Amino acid sequence: MDHPSRPQTQSTPMISFDETAHTLCIVGESFPENSFTFYAPVLDWLKQYLKNSQALVLDLAITYMNSSSTKCMLDLLDLMEDANARGVKVSIIWRFDRENPRSIELAEEFSEEVTFPFEIVAIS
């Protein structure tokens, strides 16, 4: 299965995958017309990828997400949590905007949902 790749638009984030670094990047804002259809291919791919791989880093720089995108993000984190329980080395780097307190609050709320390494760093 090809890895997901999407350009950034006004309401959807850029998605890319670096195979050698095992890193899935999601950058931008997320309020698609339909979050479920937007994220479904990413979730399908990640599910397959985590079955056959030893590691995954999720590198996020999302400054705003609408409510249905937060649901999709939680689904993504749940897939990683399951993989973590099977011994796959997973982690998250969540990049936040230091000028916007909402940005770090969002990161902290998601970090409460997982047990694997979750690093929250300011966008420089």
Added chain:
Amino acid sequence: MDLYSLREQFDASGMMICFNGPFSHSIIEELGTALRNHLADENIGKAAVLDVFATYIELAQNVRNYQTLRSLGQGETAASIITISRWNSGYAVSSGNMVIKEDAASLCERIAELNALAPDELKRRYKEQMRREVPPDALGAGLGLLEIARRSSSPMTCAVRELDGPFTFFSLTAYI
């Protein structure tokens, strides 16, 4: 047509942006950009800008998803209003659209219920709803009103205008 009196009314109520008509996803995007540009000139913090923007997005997408769900996206039921106004030292974001009579009653009940909840309880409910399975054909995650309640500084208000026929006009305002 002389639009001056309409404009005067808008100015008197502190209205900054108003859209009236059937709206699409691209209109939601464009209006969102206009809103942010407008707020950028207001000298308020990034968090406040995001709270107003996020509330606008949830309201607008709620209306659109409702219209799709109830097949109201065509003809006279399609036209909806979104407004962003200055309110006290903050902002009021409103949506108005045609809804099926019975839906208006349950919406008002749900809003009254959310208005009564403390921030910690809203967070708990948000997380609980986020964990709930979404039906395969769902358009949203059932989180929109919770999201708005969490960003609000005062209770949400709603108004129902009774009309002849199966619909009523439903207005919802959130205060940031």
